[in-house]
Amino acid sequence: MSVLVVSGTGTEIGKTVVTSAIAAAAAAAGRSVAVLKPAQTGLPPGVPGDAADAVRLAGPSVTAVELARYPEPLAPDTAARRAGLPTLSPAEIAEAAAKLAASHDLVLVEGAGGLLVRFDEAGHTLADAARLLDAPVLVVAPPALGTLNSTTLTAEALRARGLASPGVVIGSWPADPDLACRCNLADLPASSGLPLLGAVPEGSGGLAPEEFRAAAPAWLDPSLSGTWSAESFLAAWPAG
Template identity: 65%
Template sequence: MSARILFVTGTNTDVGKTVATAAVAAVALRAGLKVAVLKPGQTGVAPGEPGDADEVRRLAGELTVRELARYPEPLAPDTAARRAGMPYLSPAEVVSEVADLASTHDLVLVEGAGGLLVRYDDEGRTLADQARAVLDSGLPASVVLVASAGLGTLNIVALTAEALAARGLPLAGVLVGSWPAAPGLAERCNLADLPRSAGAPLLGALPERSGGAADFAALAYASLGPELGGGWDVEHFTHVHRPESAPLRSKG
């Protein structure tokens, strides 16, 4: 049986992509699967400092972590590489590493930098090109899109879904990276609107500040849907947070 390969991208920076990657990994580990996490291009981290892949391991537990390139400034990978005078990262390198990890693991998670079309080299190649190269090599792969819950998210989810479809990249679904403790009307409405904008299912909703949970694996299982190995029920969650239950806000 071949490994499942998931590319994890976000609608933007700071949407909870690393914690979401850790949640998917934690649920898989809980199920007894062998998990690997690959961070093709890490930016904004000095040599010797823990990066995103290390944070995934801290949260999720014992798994394989790999990093292909590290650039010191917190910029897009192509800009960070150019400014540091360091080599760019090619899709072929990602394919080689993914293939190696897939040969010995049940699940391979590839966490991108920023959004889907952030550039990795001077030819404009992106995480989407990396995923396309993996598919073209004969390996199965799909994309998980981590999105914010509030206003402005629907447009960028729709744009990302269109970019994926244009490249023939399968979108597994959308995962809310940080569900607020006190959701407003926009967040509640977006539970129904996000899958419509994406043309793909809602895969879960991680509570805000999930990274600080005492039992991260249990929280991850309760926050991810069956498609990602969890026990989260989208219909129940959507019903509990239906727009009609939003608190009324008076004008100041």
Template identity: 70%
Template sequence: MAVIVVTGTGTEIGKTVATAAMAAAALREGRSVAVLKPAQTGVNADEPGDAAEVARLAGPVTAVELARFPEPLAPATAARRAGLAPVKPQDVAEAAGKLAAEHDLVLVEGAGGLLVRFDDDGGTLADAAGLLGAPVLIVAPAGLGTLNSTALTAEALRGRGLECAGVVVGSWPYDPDLAARCNLADLPEAAGAPLLGAIPQGAGSLRPADFRAGAGSWLVPALGGSWDPDAFAARMRSGHRPGGGGTAVR
């Protein structure tokens, strides 16, 4: 998978940290990585955005932003209010294609969910993924309510003929409740795709060296890691707190 599009079931659920973990695992394998943020919103010109945060955590990636809008709104709305040109799906596809020609892996991190509008024509991250022919990875919360939002996102992908690569839990809690533990089995069914990882709560606050050392233990081998979803789920069913792969951070 030269290009992976990373979306979420909503905002503030761990997309950037999950993207950083995938980048770190790929770098550890000796692969070259680029991270593309099509539209960064809610960040001033002198502040680091999501792509820069991925680089801080993961290491030497090529970090690219196509546009930045100061207000924390959907990209189309933020661009309109700022009086700036919006990002269009074709812009995203062209930028990702150029990066893929020079890197082993390109991670395209969306803003919010799959169908958040980039422009006033209704262009979305899903449209960009379609132009790229790239699989889409869903980052989802661990707890109650995640099954519906994950199923809706996966259904939207299937309706557009797009591949769902799988699901990564964006923040696995230190003390998972019953819903979170059950969702380890239920999320793959809701998505119709495998569970590919669980990022521990607080991972984004780790020192970069510790983040890079741990990233592989949070992701399955297909993403460059060593995480075993069946073994992890069995530990959670037994009532154990996460240990080894998926260690939560306080």
């Protein structure tokens, strides 16, 4: 798996922190890692974006590439149109990822918002770039009420497009999860048809980089270079 696309079920659910954790765990395992952020929205020029944040958390050995930046916090297509800037095509995203894959063991392509957010005028999405790359799509989901529907819809959209997914990572697991969060742990795999591959604690992005790198493998399944166990996690947080 040289290219892994990281998509969310929505926005502000911990996708960048999950991407950073995967990068940190893979780097700790001795792999060379690149993080590609095709479209950064909601930030002016000169301000560190998601790709730069991944390097800050995961370590300076990680390569960060951002293809386009749009100042308003909107879908890439809308933000580009309003700013009078060029949009990104799936081919451009795939070409950049393939170039990075030629010199890195793992390339993480972090999307913007959910899987089907539009990137250009033709309505192309992150799913189209993943298809061109023949790359699996990891789904980042929130733990709370409503996640069963959004995660299952995302999984169905992937299958409808012939795209593979290794599974789901919980993007921001609370320190004191409520009943819905605990039930969703058990119900997500059955509802979405995808296995749980990790849970990143809420607030992890605020850790000191050294603490983040040391802790990251414990949040992720061995398939993501970690030591996390879904069985042990479910046992620790029973639905009651």
